[in-house]
Amino acid sequence: MATRTRRPGAATGAAVGSRRRRLPMRLLLPVLFLAALMAMLMLRGYVHSEILADHRVQTESSADQVPEEIVKGGPVIDTRTGRTTSLKLPDGHMVLTFDDGPDPTWTPKVLDVLKKHKAHAVFFVTGTMTSRYPDLVRRMVDEGHEIGLHTFNHPDLSLQSKERIDWELSQNQLAITGAAGIRTSLFRPPYSSFASSMDNNSWPVTQYIGTRGYITVVTSVDSQDWRKPGADRIIRNVTPKGGKGAVVLMHDSGGDRHQTVEALDRFLPQMKAKGYAFDNLTEALDAPSAHTRVAGVDLWKGKAWVFLVQASDNITAVLVVGLAIIGFLVIARFGLMLLLSALHARRVRRRDFRWGPPITEPVSVLVPAYNEAKCIENTVRSLMQSDHPVEVIVIDDGSSDGTARIVENLNLPGVRVVRQLNAGKPAALNRGVANARYDLVVMMDGDTVFEPSTVRELVQPFGDPRVGAVAGNAKVGNKDTLIGAWQHIEYVMGFNLDRRMYDVLQCMPTIPGAVGAFRRSALERVGGMSDDTLAEDTDITMAIHRDGWKVVYAENARAWTEAPESVQQLWSQRYRWSYGTMQAIWKHRRAVFDRGPSGRFGRVGLPLVSLFMVLAPLLAPLIDVFLIYGLVFGPTGKTILAWFGVLAIQLACATYAFILDRERLTPLISLPLQQILYRQLMYVVLLQSWITALTGGRLRWQKLRRMGGVSAPPNMPAQGRQVTEKRPVG
Incomplete structure (x- = not known):
């Protein structure tokens, strides 16, 4: 196909200059489109823990630097005021906690069981999952449950710098704000367990978390549902002895949780019959709510974040098709x-x-x-x-x-x-x-x-x-x-x-x-x-x-x-x-x-x-x-x-x-x-x-x-x- 141009005649210098100025814009639009596409994919990679994810886990060390009152204390640790406070739950009170969610399949089932038995719980959510499924976090808050931070990408914080810790907290908080319009003061470190397991690696992180305004919540009873031992075994694992209070660790994400749902549906009426109350953490401790309503610029920043994440997921789904x-x-x-x-x-x-x-x-x-x-x-x-x-x-x-x-x-x-x-x-x-x-x-x-x-x-x-x-x-x-x-x-x-x-x-x-x-x-x-x-x-x-x-x-x-x-x-x-x-x-x-x-x-x-x-x-x-x-x-x-x-x-x-x-x-x-x-x-x-x-x-x-x-x-x-x-x- 030969190419030629119609003779332009007496084109003015201004017209030629105008055409030259328009050409870069025509080139720029495709580049901007491709750049936006890559940016959306990068955002998706970050939210899906494919970028900046760190799956290393610190080996346990000695605990000689951890105060004895922490090692022998309760699952709630407050270092916000510079003083170290360890709290246990009163007898007859049980706080169910669920980590790593929300999950689009299992979290709704867990919420349905809790609603059925009129029980409250604390959900320690990650920023990645919250950003992707904000409606579930909103439902948690609407149904009276408490929300806690579980970092954004679920890294072991004992291996991270203070800057990375701050980033994990702020991004996690941003996602929660965008999803439910709140801030929370509750935090659970990834890969944590009992207060007695606190060591020289995790204790400095707990102290630093307190300076950022958060209460650290570990656990006193571990369901070990991640092992999938069967509903009966899960129930035995989470049943406290002697009517004592307990913070129970369970999971609503991370794989097939049908055993968790089954165990929960049987466990709640059994323990209620024994006089146990299933409250939020602050309800059990008779403390002010951990939630603070957010308004203004911070709220819109959170909503913008959730919107962009949703857009990146939708765009990626379209791209896959x-x-x-x-x-x-x-x-x-x-x-x-x-x-x-x-x-x-x-x-x-x-x-x-x-x-x-x-x-x-x-x-x-x-x-x-x-x-x-x-x-x-x-x-x-x-x-x-x-x-x-x-x-x-x-x-x-x-x-x-x-x-x-x-x-x-x-x-x-x-x-x-x-x-x-x-x-x-x-x-x-x-x-x-x-x-x-x-x-x-x-x-x-x-x-x-x-x-x-x-x-x-x-x-x-x-x-x-x-x-x-x-x-x-x-x-x-x-x-x-x-x-x-x-x-x-x-x-x-x-x-x-x-x-x-x-x-x-x-x-x-x-x-x-x-x-x-x-x-x-x-x-x-x-x-x-x-x-x-x-x-x-x-x-x-x-x-x-x-x-x-x-x-x-x-x-x-x-x-x-x-x-x-x-x-x-x-x-x-x-x-x-x-x-x-x-x-x-x-x-x-x-x-x-x-x-x-x-x-x-x-x-x-x-x-x-x-x-x-x-x-x-x-x-x-x-x-x-x-x-x-x-x-x-x-x-x-x-x-x-x-x-x-x-x-x-x-x-x-x-x-x-x-x-x-x-x-x-x-x-x-x-x-x-x-x-x-x-x-x-x-x-x-x-x-x-x-x-x-x-x-x-x-x-x-x-x-x-x-x-x-x-x-x-x-x-x-x-x-x-x-x-x-x-x-x-x-």
Whole structure:
């Protein structure tokens, strides 16, 4: 697809400056989108304890620095005022405590049992779970239970710095505030047990926690429900002796807790019958409530935190669905490409295969050109080597670099120049069709060279009177650079395998501007080339399909085109292609309602093009986003294995495509690097095209800078090369 720009005329410096100022914003939006996506994933990783989590546990040490009144005291330790106070529960009072929640499955069941038996409890919640399930914390408070901190990520605080301890507390408190609108003064350290187990590692933490305004609550009775010993055993473990008061440790999270729920449902009525009261901690101690209502900025900060966490979880869930969709689409596309390409090759390479009677009549070759001085001589001379009779019409679309004069000075027989004011490629092609002498019309770009057999191979499918257009095999001529090699892989693997697949399905979406042929009658019936979209080749192909013609692929009609040699030029080209394809799909959206043979494209082609060329590339970055996420946060091994698995599938497809096209496999060495760098560029280009389309932006034609790097096809005979290269250009 050649690119050109309408002559801007007398543009003011201010207008040019304005356009330059808008360009960074178009680039910035996709980057900001991807950055926000990664930020949401980072937040999710943090909340799900995949980032900054520390699962180390300190070994026990001596307790010579722990006051005796603590070691032999009760489960409630208060060091807030600088004095050490240890409290026990009164006889006949039992405080049930539940750690590590809230859990979406088991916490509601625990709350239901407590409500059924009119009992209160204390829930020591983690910030990670609170942030994810705020409704459960709100229910706890509404039903009269007390909330305590259990840190955010559940690390062993004896291994952490004071800064990390403060962070764990503040984040845990922020989550509770966002969930229930309260602050709490109760705290239980992770991995804690009885007061008698306090040692020189945990005691300094307890002291420091007191300076931050918290009461430390350990336990006096351990249910050991985490061992899952059975409901009977749990009941025996939590039953205090002699009617004494107790702080009971249980869990409402961390795995299957059906034994805990069962034991609780039986234990509560048994102990109530014995006269026990199941109160909150402050109720049992006849102390002021541990909860303080929060208002103002602190409340909104908490709510904002919970909202962002919920958003990150929801977005991640959507991304996972998107990843599943893109995985299915990628595998489906590869499967279809391999299967249908093999069928196509087997069909067209049979010795007895014929499109119909051989086409020997002359052909009109149209070469629209706008400022192609560096390439046009190579293009025209390559056509002079054709083994099929041709007339060549160069339509000079208002060039300012002498393109038309170069062609005229060649004085080649059968070559005509038609001049027009700059009106764009569709208008130039329509002008060429109007001046063509023959019914079969070949269209090519001004930076492209044909092999001697290209025109003959391209027009043979017209032996079938149902064929209205033929797509040729466009190849990258300047593939010696890395970026050229990447585009070469894309052309051979993506474009040409796709064309084989679409040929078999009879729904070819695009006749490439670099090498395509049309019946004049087919062009005239659909109104010729249109400038409604920036992808005039896709637009005309879809229109011909809808008019009832067949569109096929001629694999041996090879054309060598000059691909962009810089990232900026590549960006401009692909941006226009992507946006133009979206325009064409939208323009022909009613094709899905077409009836009869002409409706095949709407029923099959348009959905496939929308899935494989628009939706799948848009979702494809999810593979790389989750790759980065998995590499950083794990599971690293499985992530690397999955990535190499996808790469292996792509390599298999690329190898098969190169073999079908009889290409050397050497460029495939750069395929892994292409997947890491080049593919990301294409993603951002497509995302930018989506943003332009959704915001109603207008994209201008853009002229690529030509270097004249494709002087002749690689396999042109030596004599032809000498003629072609007699006068180097550029």
